[in-house]
Amino acid sequence: MGVRSTPTVNVVPGFGTGLAPPVATGVLDRVYITNLKSTPTNSPRLTQPQRLPTRNRDVPPLRIERSKPGILTRLNDSAKSRVLSIQDYFVLAGKALRFIFARPFYAQDTVQQMDEIGVKSLGIVLLTGLFTGMVLALQSSVQLKTFGATIYIGRLVSASMIRELGPVLAGLMVAGRVGSGIAAQLGSMRVTEQIDALNTLGTDPIKKLVTPRVLAALIMLPILTVINDLVGIIGGNVIAKFIVDIPSSLYWRTVWEQIAADGFILRYVPSDFIQGLSKPFVFGGIISITACYFGLATTGGTEGVGLSTTRTVVTSSILILVVDYFLTQLLLSLLSA
Amino acid sequence: MSESDEGRGSTGLDDAPPAQRREGDRKSQAVRRAIRSELETDASEQAGRPEERPGQPKPVIALSDVSLSFDVPILEDVSFTAHEGETIAVVGESGTGKSTILKLILRLLVPDHGMVCIDDEDITDLSFEEALKVRQKMGMVFQGAALFDSMTVFENVAYPLREHTHMSEDEIEQRVREKLEFVDLDADRVMEQMPAELSGGMRKRVGIARGMANNPEIMLYDEPTSGLDPLTTGTITRLIRKLQKELGVTSIVVSHDMRSVSRMASKIALLHERHIVFFGEPEEMFASEDPYIREFLGG
Numbered sequence: 159m160g161v162r163s164t165p166t167v168n169v170v171p172g173f174g175t176g177l178a179p180p181v182a183t184g185v186l187d188r189v190y191i192t193n194l195k196s197t198p199t200n201s202p203r204l205t206q207p208q209r210l211p212t213r214n215r216d217v218p219p220l221r222i223e224r225s226k227p228g229i230l231t232r233l234n235d236s237a238k239s240r241v242l243s244i245q246d247y248f249v250l251a252g253k254a255l256r257f258i259f260a261r262p263f264y265a266q267d268t269v270q271q272m273d274e275i276g277v278k279s280l281g282i283v284l285l286t287g288l289f290t291g292m293v294l295a296l297q298s299s300v301q302l303k304t305f306g307a308t309i310y311i312g313r314l315v316s317a318s319m320i321r322e323l324g325p326v327l328a329g330l331m332v333a334g335r336v337g338s339g340i341a342a343q344l345g346s347m348r349v350t351e352q353i354d355a356l357n358t359l360g361t362d363p364i365k366k367l368v369t370p371r372v373l374a375a376l377i378m379l380p381i382l383t384v385i386n387d388l389v390g391i392i393g394g395n396v397i398a399k400f401i402v403d404i405p406s407s408l409y410w411r412t413v414w415e416q417i418a419a420d421g422f423i424l425r426y427v428p429s430d431f432i433q434g435l436s437k438p439f440v441f442g443g444i445i446s447i448t449a450c451y452f453g454l455a456t457t458g459g460t461e462g463v464g465l466s467t468t469r470t471v472v473t474s475s476i477l478i479l480v481v482d483y484f485l486t487q488l489l490l491s492l493l494s495a
Numbered sequence: 496m497s498e499s500d501e502g503r504g505s506t507g508l509d510d511a512p513p514a515q516r517r518e519g520d521r522k523s524q525a526v527r528r529a530i531r532s533e534l535e536t537d538a539s540e541q542a543g544r545p546e547e548r549p550g551q552p553k554p555v556i557a558l559s560d561v562s563l564s565f566d567v568p569i570l571e572d573v574s575f576t577a578h579e580g581e582t583i584a585v586v587g588e589s590g591t592g593k594s595t596i597l598k599l600i601l602r603l604l605v606p607d608h609g610m611v612c613i614d615d616e617d618i619t620d621l622s623f624e625e626a627l628k629v630r631q632k633m634g635m636v637f638q639g640a641a642l643f644d645s646m647t648v649f650e651n652v653a654y655p656l657r658e659h660t661h662m663s664e665d666e667i668e669q670r671v672r673e674k675l676e677f678v679d680l681d682a683d684r685v686m687e688q689m690p691a692e693l694s695g696g697m698r699k700r701v702g703i704a705r706g707m708a709n710n711p712e713i714m715l716y717d718e719p720t721s722g723l724d725p726l727t728t729g730t731i732t733r734l735i736r737k738l739q740k741e742l743g744v745t746s747i748v749v750s751h752d753m754r755s756v757s758r759m760a761s762k763i764a765l766l767h768e769r770h771i772v773f774f775g776e777p778e779e780m781f782a783s784e785d786p787y788i789r790e791f792l793g794g
Binding site: 262347350351352354355356357358359360361362 | 601603623627628630631633635637638639641642643644654655658659705
């Protein structure tokens with residue numbers, strides 16, 4: 159059994175949902191197959207020639223002769239496996255979201271995950287929010303001073319926090335803290351056969367493990383973001399008052415001006431809030447599904463768990479930043495319309 | 496057996512995908528190629544095939560002509576039947592696909608060809624949800640016990656009951672105690688402990704208790720005695736026999752511990768190179784003159 163065996167689902171070309179033989183009953187089963195696949199070829203059994211068995215069932219079956227794969231074949235294989243793993247990712251996402259509305263509900267697991275993902279991330283979110291707000295105020299005061307426009311600090315801080323920094327920073331922090339945790343937990347559950355045990359005990363592991371985490375992240379990330387925004391703006395207030403000498407009342411007035419400036423949706427909801435709250439919702443989905451995906455696809459023992467964790471953090475961070483851009487563009491065009 | 500045979504081995508295992516082609520593998524592949532050519536030159540008659548004997552208790556688990564391959568074939572034309580109350584031990588070298596057979600029975604895998612029947616029902620075409628139902632008839636004991644380490648021992652054993660029955664909390668507690676006592680554990684002492692606090696043998700026993708919590712008609716064991724000291728091995732072996740005797744469950748034991756297998760199996764299936772090369776009673780196997788079987792038993 160190779161410790162170095164390739165640690166993703168990628169090695170299974172042909173086991174994507176559409177192409178699969180009747181085996182394909184879900185991402186997990188395919189992951190399962192991957193685990194097994196590496197076993198027979200990697201295990202160096204019968205290493206001593208003198209222990210040759212002399213009897214066999216009958217003539218060994220015909221095997222298709224294949225030459226060493228060329229570079230094109232290999233490129234083709236790796237491209238295929240990449241496409242298939244993306245497909246797997248979306249299958250997992252689809253199942254996880256669908257199971258939110260299907261019995262049995264694992265309410266207790268969901269609440270526990272909300273605590274794990276939301277409440278326990280509060281500390282880091284408060285800290286990042288506070289210091290980001292403070293540094294924003296400090297930097298913008300330097301720039302605005304040249305134009306004699308320091309009274310606009312509040313506008314700058316609130317716009318940046320609510321629209322961009324709040325959601326993105328909360329997302330990145332949670333990806334680091336929670337995403338890695340989920341991947342490590344599910345990864346070690348896979349390598350210690352606990353996922354198989356769940357399957358065997360008649361529980362759908364996606365329903366039991368993935369859905370509660372996804373649901374919890376979808377609920378908690380927007381809440382964390384609101385807290386992050388608020389603390390950031392308060393941090394800006396502290397700097398504005400004590401370093402730049404702008405009275406709090408003026409600061410908060412400019413904050414409100416900024417929020418109101420872009421108009422309201424449905425008369426009462428500032429359009430900045432729509433931007434600021436739809437993003438963390440999407441990020442919550444990205445973080446939890448990426449973490450679950452890599453966690454469940456873990457192979458190769460403890461080393462594999464480490465790899466899955468790293469991959470989760472890297473992939474979800476990048477996804478957050480990329481998706482943030484496109485989401486911003488989409489929302490801007492939607493909201494201005 | 497000569498070295499010159501090695502040249503013929505181009506049909507060997509070198510059709511593994513590139514991802515699995517590794518330095519260390521190449522050497523063992525050469526060896527295996529040599530073995531394969533050896534087998535080709537000495538392809539003699541098969542040792543044993545599963546057979547249906549009339550007048551026996553009803554078959555509970557039946558594999559017929561099961562073949563499974565991923566990139567390389569893993570099982571070919573594997574057939575055997577486990578009748579009610581029997582304990583079948585599947586033995587063989589590591590990596591011969593022993594555990595795969597358990598996964599086929601649990602329908603975690605589906606064969607490329609052939610049928611897997613549980614209680615005369617072919618489970619190969621079931622949907623995922625239907626398969627979850629069939630699995631409730633079975634209790635599985637994993638190699639490393641696979642206890643849920645976020646739950647206490649009590650919650651672990653109670654898990655299948657909470658998932659699939661409408662038992663009250665009192666009934667569940669009573670059942671958990673009964674099962675823990677069946678596996679010779681002090682229920683009061685271990686119930687609130689976490690799996691990480693238990694020794695390997697205890698964990699395995701909790702695993703057995705969880706597997707049998709639902710009173711399944713089939714028990715599957717994956718290497719139940721591996722990694723245990725001789726005394727604990729004895730205890731686990733006795734436990735499996737007790738389950739078989741007192742509750743009459745049909746069991747499949749995957750193992751390579753011949754000593755304990757000989758003490759609990761009613762039949763042994765020996766897997767070698769993707770095929771079942773022997774299927775019969777332990778005495779028959781120990782008396783066999785077949786060179787490979789002798790080799791296997793001696794080794």
